[in-house]
Amino acid sequence: MVPPHLSARHLVAFVELAEARSFTRAAKRCHLSQPAFSALIRGLEESLGARLFDRDTRTVALTTEGALFLDSARRLLADLQHAVEDLQDHVARRRGRVCIAVLPALAAGWLPDVLAEFRQQHPGVAVDVQDVLSEHCVAHVRSGRADFAVAATRSSASDLLTERFCADPYHLVCRIDHPLARVRRPTLSHLAGHPFIHLARHSSVRPPLEQALFPAQLQEVMALEQLATVAGMVRAGLGVTVVPELTLFAFQHPELQRRALDAPGLVREIFVVRRSDRSLSSAAQGLLELMEARRPRPSPTSRRRAERAGLP
Amino acid sequence: MVPPHLSARHLVAFVELAEARSFTRAAKRCHLSQPAFSALIRGLEESLGARLFDRDTRTVALTTEGALFLDSARRLLADLQHAVEDLQDHVARRRGRVCIAVLPALAAGWLPDVLAEFRQQHPGVAVDVQDVLSEHCVAHVRSGRADFAVAATRSSASDLLTERFCADPYHLVCRIDHPLARVRRPTLSHLAGHPFIHLARHSSVRPPLEQALFPAQLQEVMALEQLATVAGMVRAGLGVTVVPELTLFAFQHPELQRRALDAPGLVREIFVVRRSDRSLSSAAQGLLELMEARRPRPSPTSRRRAERAGLP
DNA sequence: CACACTTACGATATTCGTAAGGATT
DNA sequence: AATCCTTACGAATATCGTAAGTGTG
Numbered sequence: 234m235v236p237p238h239l240s241a242r243h244l245v246a247f248v249e250l251a252e253a254r255s256f257t258r259a260a261k262r263c264h265l266s267q268p269a270f271s272a273l274i275r276g277l278e279e280s281l282g283a284r285l286f287d288r289d290t291r292t293v294a295l296t297t298e299g300a301l302f303l304d305s306a307r308r309l310l311a312d313l314q315h316a317v318e319d320l321q322d323h324v325a326r327r328r329g330r331v332c333i334a335v336l337p338a339l340a341a342g343w344l345p346d347v348l349a350e351f352r353q354q355h356p357g358v359a360v361d362v363q364d365v366l367s368e369h370c371v372a373h374v375r376s377g378r379a380d381f382a383v384a385a386t387r388s389s390a391s392d393l394l395t396e397r398f399c400a401d402p403y404h405l406v407c408r409i410d411h412p413l414a415r416v417r418r419p420t421l422s423h424l425a426g427h428p429f430i431h432l433a434r435h436s437s438v439r440p441p442l443e444q445a446l447f448p449a450q451l452q453e454v455m456a457l458e459q460l461a462t463v464a465g466m467v468r469a470g471l472g473v474t475v476v477p478e479l480t481l482f483a484f485q486h487p488e489l490q491r492r493a494l495d496a497p498g499l500v501r502e503i504f505v506v507r508r509s510d511r512s513l514s515s516a517a518q519g520l521l522e523l524m525e526a527r528r529p530r531p532s533p534t535s536r537r538r539a540e541r542a543g544l545p
Numbered sequence: 546m547v548p549p550h551l552s553a554r555h556l557v558a559f560v561e562l563a564e565a566r567s568f569t570r571a572a573k574r575c576h577l578s579q580p581a582f583s584a585l586i587r588g589l590e591e592s593l594g595a596r597l598f599d600r601d602t603r604t605v606a607l608t609t610e611g612a613l614f615l616d617s618a619r620r621l622l623a624d625l626q627h628a629v630e631d632l633q634d635h636v637a638r639r640r641g642r643v644c645i646a647v648l649p650a651l652a653a654g655w656l657p658d659v660l661a662e663f664r665q666q667h668p669g670v671a672v673d674v675q676d677v678l679s680e681h682c683v684a685h686v687r688s689g690r691a692d693f694a695v696a697a698t699r700s701s702a703s704d705l706l707t708e709r710f711c712a713d714p715y716h717l718v719c720r721i722d723h724p725l726a727r728v729r730r731p732t733l734s735h736l737a738g739h740p741f742i743h744l745a746r747h748s749s750v751r752p753p754l755e756q757a758l759f760p761a762q763l764q765e766v767m768a769l770e771q772l773a774t775v776a777g778m779v780r781a782g783l784g785v786t787v788v789p790e791l792t793l794f795a796f797q798h799p800e801l802q803r804r805a806l807d808a809p810g811l812v813r814e815i816f817v818v819r820r821s822d823r824s825l826s827s828a829a830q831g832l833l834e835l836m837e838a839r840r841p842r843p844s845p846t847s848r849r850r851a852e853r854a855g856l857p
Numbered sequence: 858c859a860c861a862c863t864t865a866c867g868a869t870a871t872t873c874g875t876a877a878g879g880a881t882t
Numbered sequence: 883a884a885t886c887c888t889t890a891c892g893a894a895t896a897t898c899g900t901a902a903g904t905g906t907g
Contacts, residue, residue: 238553239553245549267899269898273897281632281633289861290904294822298635309621309624323610514609568887569885569886577873579886581874583887584873584888600886600888602887603885
């Protein structure tokens with residue numbers, strides 16, 4: 234149906250010849266010898282089944298049908314160029330869209346600087362962020378609404394690829410005038426008997442805590458959805474709490490004391506989750522690489538304690 | 546700028562592979578061996594500078610950028626196909642437009658049957674007819690408003706090509722009860738002394754008459770623009786007239802007598818006029834060929850007299 | 858005879874199909 | 883083991899540039 238042999242070169246040569254009205258000049262503009270150019274045009278005419286030019290030995294002029302095709306050829310070339318440039322813009326990350334799903338704590342505390350850097354590098358790439366709880370992050374990836382997720386859920390499903398991203402060690406938070414505020418190196422056993430403020434059960438903060446705190450007799454005062462609310466309750470003296478380091482941005486308050494917990498087993502792990510059946514777009518790949526380069530590092534104290542625990 | 550090597554085949558192969566999601570199946574649909582097809586896709590990816598497919602040994606899937614380009618490729622192929630078909634439709638005379646300029650007499654008497662036949666052969670080709678006087682016919686061709694003209698003017702200008710089309714011998718027309726109606730073989734000298742009705746001076750009927758009638762003492766009654774008016778005047782007995790054979794359709798009336806004039810030098814010649822710097826469109830070429838095949842032939846009487854005059 | 862397009866022809870590149878290789882289910 | 887894509891390689895095909903041919907002003 235469509236002449237398979239027809240190439241962009243044919244169209245370019247045709248337009249050049251129509252404009253130059255001379256095989257010699259058009260051949261030069263196409264960086265071809267004149268006979269090669271002549272053969273090119275002949276090949277085009279044959280594959281189209283139409284004479285496009287009247288060539289006298291002295292003049293070259295479009296036929297009526299050639300003039301008709303000239304418009305088409307110009308339009309086709311412009312469309313082709315547009316399509317190719319659009320594709321290359323996406324590959325080069327000059328344009329595009331990345332959709333990611335990120336835990337609210339990371340989205341608020343760590344992500345903004347990373348995204349600022351990414352947007353500076355690739356101002357044409359739009360970024361959609363779904364700042365939702367871990368399970369929802371994974372659901373977004375699975376349904377295709379997100380290119381990848383940074384979440385605390387490790388999915389064992391075969392349609393998803395899970396890769397460890399970073400560790401998020403826990404910290405104690407209490408009022409600065411609370412008795413625990415003066416403990417230099419608090420452990421889980423220090424928490425016994427103190428009123429404790431939890432995050433909601435479906436938060437990814439809970440599972441590691443649940444496992445580690447089982448032995449300690451906690452006096453649970455309440456469970457809340459939002460970190461800011463927990464911070465407010467602790468500041469009001471209603472209790473203490475234990476939260477992962479990456480949420481500490483919500484507890485930056487002069488009346489609050491934050492200390493790394495000396496509890497080697499108590500770590501929330503953060504994963505990157507993506508679909509196993511499709512590769513990342515160039516822009517998504519770029520964002521993921523930047524995220525990995527800017528991967529959050531645990532505080533020096535937490536790191537030292539983790540190392541010490543790992544040695545023996 | 547645009548990858549010159551990119552051909553329609555690449556786009557077809559790309560779309561086929563995107564749909565088949567299998568190199569083997571897509572290769573078959575393109576009538577290629579699977580390795581050749583593989584190389585084709587690789588070449589496309591290289592010339593675009595973008596990976597279009599993720600190929601596992603087990604699955605083939607579009608990359609994000611490939612999915613983007615799929616829309617473009619489909620659109621480009623459809624546009625290309627449309628452009629090529631449009632061109633071929635014009636070449637095959639399934640579509641198009643022919644603009645011709647034809648002397649009013651021929652346009653009314655001879656042309657209709659020719660055009661009816663042409664329209665039956667090529668119902669998709671529109672025909673514009675300018676039925677105007679000879680000089681206007683030529684002007685239309687020169688300005689490009691007509692593809693060619695059938696007129697009585699021979700142009701010597703180098704931008705026009707003039708080719709003899711047919712001869713148009715003159716006939717005497719008078720009332721059936723007029724004395725000349727009984728003359729079997731009227732000549733110019735028979736006209737002397739009879740009131741004569743002329744066509745207007747700018748009509749192409751006049752110049753040959755002017756030359757031939759100089760010796761005869763004509764009693765000119767009036768000069769008119771339209772053949773039908775001349776016919777009316779003759780029928781009313783105001784005079785006789787002499788007109789070319791191709792205008793006789795206007796004198797078909799039971800009260801009018803028509804006789805071929807025995808005046809060998811008195812002939813209006815009809816020409817086909819076209820531009821020398823551009824070729825005819827396929828449709829125009831077709832119409833011209835049909836016209837030449839249906840070229841008007843002088844009546845047997847006129848022909849016999851012309852032959853007899855040509856022998857000695 | 859000078860200019861411009863076409864044809865001829867040998868050299869170089871591309872593209873093809875067959876056959877072998879490698880990876881995954 | 884079967885399937886599917888890639889690599890290897892010799893053969894067929896296309897394309898290129900130089901040089902000669904042809905027709906026109």
